[in-house]
Amino acid sequence: MTQQSQFALLGTKRFLPFFLTQLLGAFNDNIFKQSLILAILFKLTVDADRDLLVNLCALLFILPFFLFSALGGQFGEKFDKDWLIRKIKFAEIIIMLAGAAGVLLGNLPLMLLVLFAMGTQSALFGPVKYSILPQHLRERELIGGNALVEMGTFLAILAGTIGAGVIMASSSYASIVAGAVVSVAVLGYLCSCKIPSGPAALPELKMDWNIFRQSWATMKIGLGQTPAVSRSLLGNSWFWFLGAVYLTQIPAYAKDWLYGDESVVTLILTVFSLGIGLGSMLCEKMSGEKVEIGLVPFGSIGLTLFGILLWWVSGDFPQAAQPHDWLGVLSHVQAWAIMASIMGIGLFGGFYIVPLYALIQSRSVESERARVIAANNILNALFMVVSAIVSIAFLTLAKLSIPQLFLVISLMNIAVNSYIFKIVPEFSMRFMIWLLSHSMYRVEHKNLQAIPDEGAALLVCNHVSFVDALLIGGAIRRPVRFVMYYKIYNLPVLNFIFRTAGTVPIAGRNEDLLIYDAAFKQIAQYLRDGELVCIFPEGKLTGDGEIDEFKGGVERILEQTPVPVIPMALQGLWGSFFSRDPNKGFLRRLWSRICLVAGSPIAAQQASRANLQEQVAGLRGDIR
Incomplete structure (x- = not known):
């Protein structure tokens, strides 16, 4: 699968207008807020304690997030998000016109009132800002989109803070600040007009205007x-x-x-x-x-x-x-x-x-x-x-x-x-998987888009090392439920990861019938629930790097719950530290390149163990 840089999103109409809208908003907030603070400290003649006024500025900007975030959350569910963003950005123009008047007149009470209004506008914008992203971005783009938003926000804060310092050094600072905040607000509104449609998630929602009751209700929804x-x-x-x-x-x-x-x-x-x-x-x-x-x-x-x-x-x-x-x-x-x-x-x-x-x-x-x-x-x-x-x-x-x-x-x-x-514990589990796949191995992926984004499927793969499940789980976007020999499942440290990931321990029928039967019941339940299940049909780690004969368990699974089967193969793991190669060593093939290859889905009716073994062997090729 070809991977595009996150910066490619900046060339799309579904992201760029939103990105510019939020960036300009953050920049404008900080131009005005920092200019007001510097004006209090160095420009305005005030009777009150200056340090107290600076802290009051911080309070006035944060307070609306306590008061109005819940209201913004309701707006974000009830109304189309693109329409709502345009209304909020238009309100920013009105607010900044009042702010410009306050700066030009040197009217501190008016500027403080505008600061509170800015905080209110930001509190209303926040919920719709982050909830519209999943509507416009694919799941694989969410990390890149959020990264751009966070980068843009912090750089806008920095630019606004520095810009305010430069502007306030001028003798004609008032007219420059007034012109800048209004111009940026207008530009932000124009960008918001290009944001694609973001339909309401819950248009029938009944608004609750009691901000304290709704804030408490909103916190209960979040937590x-x-x-x-x-x-x-x-x-x-x-x-x-x-x-x-x-x-x-x-x-x-x-x-x-x-x-x-x-x-x-x-x-x-x-x-x-x-x-x-x-x-x-x-x-x-x-x-x-x-x-x-x-x-x-x-x-x-x-x-x-x-x-x-x-x-x-x-x-x-x-x-x-x-x-x-x-x-x-x-x-x-x-x-x-x-x-x-x-x-x-x-x-x-x-x-x-x-x-x-x-x-x-x-x-x-x-x-x-x-x-x-x-x-x-x-x-x-x-x-x-x-x-x-x-x-x-x-x-x-x-x-x-x-x-x-x-x-x-x-x-x-x-x-x-x-x-x-x-x-x-999923955080720690995913960290250990990520660390393994970014430290000891360089993992390449091929054709993983064959694995469905939703719905049940059975993944079958050759079994080369003790960490096969970790490498496969780290490569696939969806959670994968692995079927694993119970003695590997019980290995110290790794057991924490396997338990957290919902791994199914299995034993041979003659080894422990209770574990054996319980495993097939759990596999069937996972597949009925629409999950991905991965099995290693060889039933054991390879002892010579070659693919052993597939056992009949895969056919029993498909008889109980017929689902599509995705054959997969691991290449390059034989000889690594976690394999059974007698000539392995810890430093041998450290940071080695391995590859996970997926094949095309196979219908349950055609997925005999012989056919699956042939498919997996073909995917693996000669690279052990």
Whole structure:
């Protein structure tokens, strides 16, 4: 199957207008918000405490996510999503016209009101933004689409933050800000007019305008999803907790620990945002264009390690008579270690967050998807507020330094994600499969599109090594239920993976009749439920690299539940560490190239064991 880069989506009408719409929205939010903060700090004459006003800005932007995300979730279910996006983007023009008037008049109350309205608009846009993606993208495109959205969002935030700083340095900042926010809002609306149709998922939904009651109901819908989805909401919000801590502390960290000026703050924000963008972009390649939740533990490990490293390399930075600019900071070797740590946090943050968004979209109930996203937004806002409280507690009450705070949240990351992975062991299972297929082997796939995207099918494959099931399971987009010799099923460590994946242990009829009969009953049930079942008809690992005679179990399965059969073959595994080759070695053929080949489906009536053995042998060819 030919794989296209995720950037190919930017050339499609079903994605590009939406991508530009959300990117321009994020850019505009940050141009206005950062300009307002800088105006309060440096431009406006105010009687109130400036630090209090800056914190009020943050509160006014986050508060609507508590109040109106549930309403946005209802809108996203009841109305056509493309129509709703256009209405929300048109409202942005009205809001920004009021914002422009506030900036030109220097009217702080009006600008604060506009900031609250911007937060409201973003809270309404969030649920429809993420719930429309599965309607316009194929499942294999969800990772790439989410990666582009995350990259675009963070780069837009960065561009808006830096752009506001550049604009506010001008003496005519008011007219520039006013013109910019209105122009970007109009451009965003024009882009939204090109978004393809996104039909309502639940047009008969009865609106509940009680925002508090509906917020509670929305949270119950989100947390009432399957454990994989509900804990993904928790993991997603935890990411925003971490991000809020880092982003909030960056200005003080740059000033007090790197002895830098404003340009150093911009440098750190740039490195952090580029890291997230790069991590998001790499997700598609590393996941093989499928929703690979095995990347989530990988991202979590990186977040902890680089957070600890940032604490480790901070401290004793050289001072100067004047604050360092960004070039002055980079002239010190220590700064490169610090920037590498910040880049690593962003990079692994991308690995962590993109698969979680894709999982939430792909596994939530379609008629509840927008409200699940709304619940996610409410949780995100809650966790961001909690992050501020936690930071104050550690920095003020516990008297920790900023690097020590980074250390504490890195250790907290271990605890939070250990809980998530314990409740949903599928994360850990997929990580181990992903790690195997990206460390010891280079796995190539051929004709896997022959495996149906839905409905029951029986996969048959030659049996070469102890990790055949892991390699096959890591290559196929759908969950696969493997039938496996019970002694392999009970192997330490691997048993955790097999149990989590719903593997069926089987024994020979004369070896253990109870296990034998129970296995065929479970196989039949899986196939009746429309699942994929994979068996190794040889009944044992090959001892010489050749394909052994297929046993009659495959025919018994098809007699009970006639389903299409997909013959498959593994090439290149003989001689690897996990095979029974007597001449194998751990380093022999490490990082070896192997291939999984699928053949055309065969009707159950033609799938005799002799025919299947011939098909599998033909697919394998001479490559053992």
